[in-house]
Amino acid sequence: MELWFDEMHTRNVRLGFRIKRELEHVRSEFQDIHVFETYDYGNLLVIDGTVQTTERDEFVYHEMIVHVPMLTHPNPRRVLIIGGGDGGAAREALKHEPEEVHVVEIDKMVVELSRKYLPGIAKSYEDSRVHLHVGDGIKFVEENGEFDVIIIDSTDPVGPAVGLFEKKFYENVKNALTPKGIVAQQSGTPYYHPEEFCNVKRNLSGVFKYVRTYLAYIPTYPSGMWTFSIASDEEIKLRRNISLRTKYFNLNIYRSAFALPNFVEEYCKD
């Protein structure tokens, strides 16, 4: 007998993982969470039927959502991660030797399950500079501030994450940033959901002077092509050059990730 978990990328396209066993299935206050042990991708965290992260390829997503904004900032001391309960973004942020990394995760089950089943990702919680806040990121940015970099590492805009893609939220994000502050956010795949990253781009553009989209190859996400959006009132460019231990990211990747195929550029032309 074989056990497969297939994620429906659309009604008509699916990506399947053969699994050794279901390690956990929890219905939390906010969402339906599975952890599977797969054959090829190590442990796999699934929320509401959607792959969040796997032990094998998580490095791409976490390096790209963090190092691009962190190297765009001249000196990031205080970092806020909204979502990111698995701890992976915090782990990457620590490589920049910041003073504080705050993680605001709405669902404490995500943190608990990540600590238990994704220790290589969640190990960042052991670092005293990482401060975990279990709560609503939308509320958190209304009440806190002076962050140099804010990383919005959320699920897709369904369920509890919907508000994290709205203009009102981005206004509060801006208020929570220092004047040269930078925000980055995962914004979906143009192949299946072009409206998603276009919506992020449009909403960020209403609040920040500079907004750009960049790409990374993520084999376990729909289509393999993933967008991130970055915004600031300062020009988006490489401002530091430090040596990082990374498996995906490097300075050539920073420069090239902003090159978009024509069809991606054209999706959200005004």
Place this chain on the structure above:
Amino acid sequence: MELWFDEMHTRNVRLGFRIKRELEHVRSEFQDIHVFETYDYGNLLVIDGTVQTTERDEFVYHEMIVHVPMLTHPNPRRVLIIGGGDGGAAREALKHEPEEVHVVEIDKMVVELSRKYLPGIAKSYEDSRVHLHVGDGIKFVEENGEFDVIIIDSTDPVGPAVGLFEKKFYENVKNALTPKGIVAQQSGTPYYHPEEFCNVKRNLSGVFKYVRTYLAYIPTYPSGMWTFSIASDEEIKLRRNISLRTKYFNLNIYRSAFALPNFVEEYCKD
């Protein structure tokens, strides 16, 4: 009832397409060929269980395997495509206004089925500059020459394509090129088959002075990250800047496609 075709990317990972119907299933002299009508990707050509091309995303592969070598050459007049029986690489090559495009496809069924079911791809055959040769590409390069660009648009190195990844073949490719000639080849995904593009790189490096790897996002190929290898005795760099009607390729893409993630670079370090 639902009908799905799942390609096994590995023993433990699969990508599935919901299909409306099987349009054709032929066992040719060389391989097992299916054409499906899918819900999301238009018509889909499958050879020996492996997705070759879909109407929806074929533009990425065909633009990237052609425009990178064609713009690396200062003035490509004579082009040879080995494999490429669907006609897509020839279609893109024609955008450069060459004098002749020769397509050497071993399996005439691929040409026939492409003409019937993938007319938007196979339409290049109607152009009088395109010359179709049904035969073995390995033999063809031994007997013909004076090509400015040779594009090896084959299946993966199994079955009839094995010889297209060997050093002996690359030596004949070099002899079939003009002195400033350029060869490009699809070389698989580093996520699942790093040995494949490393092997291509090593074998090409034994024959050509300059060899580089570049990448493109192809949602229907395993992992979505696909490598191409390009080689020449001249430095690999952009030599022309012409306006092309493309959906994926542009000059920023040319420049950025050569940026490789660390783990890809490291796979085939000697």
